[in-house]
Amino acid sequence: GPWTRSESTFSNEYYRFLIEEEWVEKKTHNGCEWKGPTQFENSEGDLMMLSTDIALKTDPKFCVWTEKYVKDEEIFFSDFAKYYQQLNELGCKDLIDEEQ
Numbered sequence: 001g002p003w004t005r006s007e008s009t010f011s012n013e014y015y016r017f018l019i020e021e022e023w024v025e026k027k028t029h030n031g032c033e034w035k036g037p038t039q040f041e042n043s044e045g046d047l048m049m050l051s052t053d054i055a056l057k058t059d060p061k062f063c064v065w066t067e068k069y070v071k072d073e074e075i076f077f078s079d080f081a082k083y084y085q086q087l088n089e090l091g092c093k094d095l096i097d098e099e100q
Contacts, residue, residue, distance in 0.1 A: 001041070001048035012073040017042070018057050019070050023049055 004013045023040040026048070027033070040049045056062045069076040 001039070001046075003047065003049065003053070005047070010077075012069050012076045015056075015066050015069040015076065017047060018049065018053060018066060021047065023054060023057075 004017060006013055021042040023042060026036075026039040026041045029036070038051055040051075040054055041047065056066045069079075
């Protein structure tokens with residue numbers, strides 16, 4: 001499911017929804033018992049988050065950054081640009097065991 005209502009727009013909406021919405025563990029889907037991986041949904045059931053997303057809200061070290069990005073979209077944009085550029089320039093090595 002979607003994490004935001006504007007999937008094609010670059011903004012801090014993900015962080016805002018993460019903090020502003022009330023997230024409960026998903027128990028049903030279309031009237032049937034949910035048997036998929038652990039997910040959380042908002043009260044309307046139209047947005048979802050994973051446990052790793054919720055950690056950005058509940059972990060004291062991550063939450064500091066989440067709250068900064070909620071309050072100031074420009075800080076999020078600046079940090080994203082910096083680290084995305086770094087990722088592109090340095091690349092990612094050893095993410096896959098090439099021998100398998």
